Amino acid sequence: xxxxxxxxxxxxxxxTAVNGLDLVVEAGxxxxxVGPSGCGKTTSLRMVNRxxxxxxxxxxxxxxxxxxxxxxxLRRGIGYVIQQAGLFPHRTVLDNVATVPLLTGWTRxxxxxxxxxxxxxxxxxxxxxxRYPVQLSGGQQQRVGVARALAADPxxxxxxxxxxxxxxxxxxxxxDELLRLQAELDKTIVFVTHDxxxxxxxxxxxxxxxxxxxxxxxxxxxxxxTRPADDFVxxxxxxxxxxxxxxxxxSSGVEVAEVATVADGSAFESSPDWRLVVxxxxxxxxxxxxxASVVPGGSLYxxxxxxxxxxxxxxSSPSGLGVAVDAEGxxxxxxxxxxxxxxxxxxxx
Amino acid sequence: MIFAEAFAWLVxxxxxxxxxxxxxxxxxxxLFCVGAVxxxxxxxxxxxxxxGHTGRGSVVLVGGSNxxxxxxxxGLVTFLYLITGGGTVGVLIALIVLAVPPILAGTYAGxxxxxxxxxxxxxxxxxxxxxxxxxxxxxxxxxxxxxxxxNAMLQVVATxxxxxxxxxxxxxxxxxxxxxxxxxxxxxxxxxxxxxxxxALDAVLAGVGRLVVPAGVRLSARxxxxxxxxxxxxxxxxxxxxxxxxxxx
Numbered sequence: 210x211x212x213x214x215x216x217x218x219x220x221x222x223x224x225t226a227v228n229g230l231d232l233v234v235e236a237g238x239x240x241x242x243v244g245p246s247g248c249g250k251t252t253s254l255r256m257v258n259r260x261x262x263x264x265x266x267x268x269x270x271x272x273x274x275x276x277x278x279x280x281x282x283l284r285r286g287i288g289y290v291i292q293q294a295g296l297f298p299h300r301t302v303l304d305n306v307a308t309v310p311l312l313t314g315w316t317r318x319x320x321x322x323x324x325x326x327x328x329x330x331x332x333x334x335x336x337x338x339x340r341y342p343v344q345l346s347g348g349q350q351q352r353v354g355v356a357r358a359l360a361a362d363p364x365x366x367x368x369x370x371x372x373x374x375x376x377x378x379x380x381x382x383x384x385d386e387l388l389r390l391q392a393e394l395d396k397t398i399v400f401v402t403h404d405x406x407x408x409x410x411x412x413x414x415x416x417x418x419x420x421x422x423x424x425x426x427x428x429x430x431x432x433x434x435t436r437p438a439d440d441f442v443x444x445x446x447x448x449x450x451x452x453x454x455x456x457x458x459x460s461s462g463v464e465v466a467e468v469a470t471v472a473d474g475s476a477f478e479s480s481p482d483w484r485l486v487v488x489x490x491x492x493x494x495x496x497x498x499x500x501a502s503v504v505p506g507g508s509l510y511x512x513x514x515x516x517x518x519x520x521x522x523x524x525s526s527p528s529g530l531g532v533a534v535d536a537e538g539x540x541x542x543x544x545x546x547x548x549x550x551x552x553x554x555x556x557x558x
Numbered sequence: 559m560i561f562a563e564a565f566a567w568l569v570x571x572x573x574x575x576x577x578x579x580x581x582x583x584x585x586x587x588x589l590f591c592v593g594a595v596x597x598x599x600x601x602x603x604x605x606x607x608x609x610g611h612t613g614r615g616s617v618v619l620v621g622g623s624n625x626x627x628x629x630x631x632x633g634l635v636t637f638l639y640l641i642t643g644g645g646t647v648g649v650l651i652a653l654i655v656l657a658v659p660p661i662l663a664g665t666y667a668g669x670x671x672x673x674x675x676x677x678x679x680x681x682x683x684x685x686x687x688x689x690x691x692x693x694x695x696x697x698x699x700x701x702x703x704x705x706x707x708x709n710a711m712l713q714v715v716a717t718x719x720x721x722x723x724x725x726x727x728x729x730x731x732x733x734x735x736x737x738x739x740x741x742x743x744x745x746x747x748x749x750x751x752x753x754x755x756x757x758a759l760d761a762v763l764a765g766v767g768r769l770v771v772p773a774g775v776r777l778s779a780r781x782x783x784x785x786x787x788x789x790x791x792x793x794x795x796x797x798x799x800x801x802x803x804x805x806x807x
Contacts, residue, residue, distance in 0.1 A: 260682060285684030295679030299697040299772035308683050341774035343781045357683070367682075 210236045211257060211365065211397060216266035218252050218422070226252040228422035230266070235414070236364075239391060239398040243408040244418035244425075244445070250401045252422070254367050257399060258287045270365060285313055288358030288366035288396070293374045294350040296342035302328070302353050303338035309361040320360075327356040332386060348379040352386070359394070368400045372407070384411050405446055409434070409453070417442050431457035455517035455553070460510065462552045463519050465533045465542025477501045483528035491539040493532050509534050512541045520549045563743035564750060578727060580751065587728040587755060590718045593650055595711050598657035603703070606665025610699070611691050619666060623659035631656055632720050639724040649721040656717055657710035664706015668699025697772050701779055704767040708760055715756040729755065 211234040218227040227249040234240040242250035255261045256268055259280040268275045275283055296305050306324035311317065328338055331352040342350055351371060358366055372380045388411060391398065402408055408415045409430040416427045419441055426438035434454035437443040443450070469484045471477060473494050477484075479501040486494040486503065496504045507525030510518030512533045522531030523546040530543040567573065573580050609619045634655060638648030672695050680694040696703075719730025729752045736745025 258682060260678070281684045281686045283684070284682055289679070289682035291675055291679055291682065293675050295673070295675035295682075297676060297680070297694055297698075297774075298673070298778040299694075299774045301774070312684055312689070341777050343774065343778040354679075 210234065210269075210271060211399065212267075212269040212272075213253070214267040214269070216253070216256065216263045216268060218249070218256060218261060219264045226422050227256070227263070230422070230424055232416060232424060232427055234397060234399055236271075236397045237395045238413040239387075239400055239411055241400045241402060241408040241412035241415045242418060243402055243405055243415055245420055246403065247420045248418035249422035250403075250416075250418050251369055253418075254369055254399055254401045257365070257367055258284045258289060260284075285309055285361065286363050286365075288361075288363040290351075290354045290358045290366065290368040290371045292370040293347075294342070294354035294371075296350055296353055296357070298342055300341075301338065302333075302340055302342065302345070305342065305353060306338075306356045306360050308357055313361060323360060324356070327360055328353075330359070330390070331356045346379075347375045348383060351375060351383055355387070355390070359390075359396075364397060366396045366398045368398060370401055370403070373402065373404065380407070387411060409446075409456075417445055429457075452517065452520075455520060456515045458516040458553070458556065459513060460516040460519040460549075460552075461513050462556070463516065463544050463549055465512065465544055468530060468532075468540075468543040470540070471497055477503070483530065485528075485530075485532065485540065485543070487540055490537075493534065493540055496526070496528050498527070506532060509538075511536060516549060516553065519544055520546060520553075523549055560742055560746055564746035567743040567747040568750065578731070583727050583729050583731055584751060584755065586726065587715070587718050587730075587752070588759075590646075590650065590653060590721060590726075590728060591711060591714045591755075591759065594653035594657050594714045594718070595661075595707060597650065597654040598661050598710055599707065601654070602658045602661035602706075603665050606662045606703075606706075607669060607691065607696070610666045610669025611687070611695060616666070619662065623662050626655055626659050629655065631717050632723065635720050635724060646726060649718075649724060649726060653714050653718060653721075657714050660709035660713065661703075661706045664702045664704075664709065665699065668702030668706075669695050671702060672698045698775055700771045701767070701775060704763060704771070708763045708767075711759050711763060712756055715752060715759060719752060 213230045213232045216227055216230040217225065219225045226247075230249075230253060242253055244250050252261060256263050257270065257275065259275055259278075262276065270283075270287070296302075297308070300308075303321055303324045306327050307315075307317075307320035310320035310323055315323070325335060325338060328335060333349060333352055333356070337345065337349065337353075342353070345353065351374075354371065358368075372383045375383065384407065400408075400411065412430055414427065415430050415433055417425045417433065419425045425445075426433060426442045428436075428438075431454060433442065433446055434450045434457070437446060437450075469482055470487045470491075471484045473486050473488045477497045479499060481499055483499065484497045485506075486497060488494055493506055493509060495506045498504050504527045507527065508518070508522045509532050510522045512535060519531055519533070522533070523529065523544055524531075526532065530545060531549070532543055533541040535541050568580070576582075605619070609615050631652065635649055635652040638652050639645075640648075642648035642651070669691075676694060676698070677690065680690045685693065718728050719733055721728045722730030722734050729748055732744045732748030732751075736742060736748060
């Protein structure tokens with residue numbers, strides 16, 4: 210657990226980066242600090258491992274005042290991941306990952322063995338360990354950065370815009386990877402980003418900060434989207450927040466109906482109804498229109514997943530029928546947008 | 559024509575034995591150069607590391623080394639020769655003074671040029687200031703540091719000739735004698751020897767560089783070069799212009 214108690218940071222040039230921050234980061238959760246530049250999110254993060262010291266106030270990590278621990282010792286016990294990874298160019302990937310274990314006095318052999326385990330954990334092939342950082346892609350470097358931060362198995366992980374320098378597709382992969390790791394490792398993570406979508410995607414709780422170092426709202430992502438504290442937060446979470454908030458509503462209340470199916474490869478005849486094409490395993494392949502032409506299908510959603518997926522499936526389907534599948538991707542049934550909206554309406558009341 | 563005469567001078571057996579022979583002068587020249595660069599490194603490297611690492615005193619450092627560069631070498635040699643009562647010490651000190659600025663600039667720029675993210679990560683991992691300096695900053699600063707040594711060496715090799723003015727048997731001797739008696743073969747021959755010595759010493763230092771610069775740093779430097787030539791977006795800050803070896807005196 211990390212606790213900020215009335216923490217203020219004023220720089221020598223007179224700017225106040227953080228203004229009376231009171232906030233508790235629960236153990237075993239991902240807390241995201243998000244906000245425009247100059248809101249103090251990075252400053253707040255950097256005060257946890259004493260890269261900066263607060264002007265006033267107290268920061269406790271697991272009940273201990275960080276100012277009572279000398280910085281190098283404190284930092285060796287806290288994982289630290291930064292933008293563009295900051296890997297040491299002169300060391301191999303393996304030795305980069307072994308940095309903190311070596312600093313805390315492990316033997317080189319043991320530290321390297323641990324580093325090899327971590328490369329595997331973050332999904333990198335072992336032979337990458339012998340390369341140098343410059344020989345890796347941005348996404349790989351960032352994974353090494355995460356592995357390096359985890360090497361000494363610290364309970365707390367600080368991540369300062371770790372994924373903002375990689376392209377959107379790679380970023381999404383890294384976010385998924387982080388969520389997978391977190392499910393496995395159960396760390397207390399503070400994650401700084403300026404990207405509200407990233408915050409909503411990975412945060413158990415999100416702290417929205419505003420310029421001048423004020424905390425605007427600290428809440429789970431669903432609450433941020435449905436009940437923003439003020440206009441600033443509402444604007445910051447952006448357009449489509451009503452639609453996006455459906456990501457946090459499960460679709461279990463939506464009853465699926467049966468639908469006429471035809472086997473893939475058979476001859477199609479015209480008929481008043483749309484029919485779903487399925488393969489031998491009952492996996493949806495597309496639709497047959499009433500005039501017997503074949504049309505590609507819309508998005509699929511998994512039964513019980515978010516209601517946003519169900520609604521999107523119905524809206525994107527050429528037949529107007531959203532297609533639900535089970536965990537193996539086999540047809541479970543179909544829903545209409547009307548049905549989905551009714552469920553949403555009924556939940557509201 | 560003149561080169562043929564210079565060559566004849568160079569291979570003349572008379573010039574290869576005795577106290578004023580080519581080998582002796584090359585040896586003396588070499589000793590002065592290596593001594594001066596070593597002496598300068600002893601002063602400039604620690605100072606450059608300190609200023610680069612702490613960021614303290616960089617204004618003084620830049621101003622000070624520019625002032626040193628502005629000193630006229632010949633005047634300095636003569637002055638130090640006079641106040642030290644003659645001999646080699648004055649000349650050596652003058653050459654050291656000349657070699658300090660490029661080494662200082664190379665060391666300081668090398669440390670300053672280490673990616674801020676890398677230094678930040680080193681701190682964040684829990685390295686102490688000293689660990690950060692020796693384990694991260696110095697290995698990454700080596701290419702520029704060695705560049706500074708090479709610049710200093712080139713400059714000192716060229717300038718050690720002036721020691722001949724105060725009677726020391728460096729390779730400046732054939733230059734002075736050649737001019738005085740209008741023996742251009744000797745003059746050009748001496749100049750060729752100085753040039754060869756400069757090239758040889760530079761090659762030695764380049765070889766040292768290849769040995770001590772870590773492979774990862776060499777690879778990044780190469781990648782950085784191709785990247786910045788492909789697109790101009792990568793900004794490289796070079797706080798102190800590293801002087802290239804000129805010919806003072």
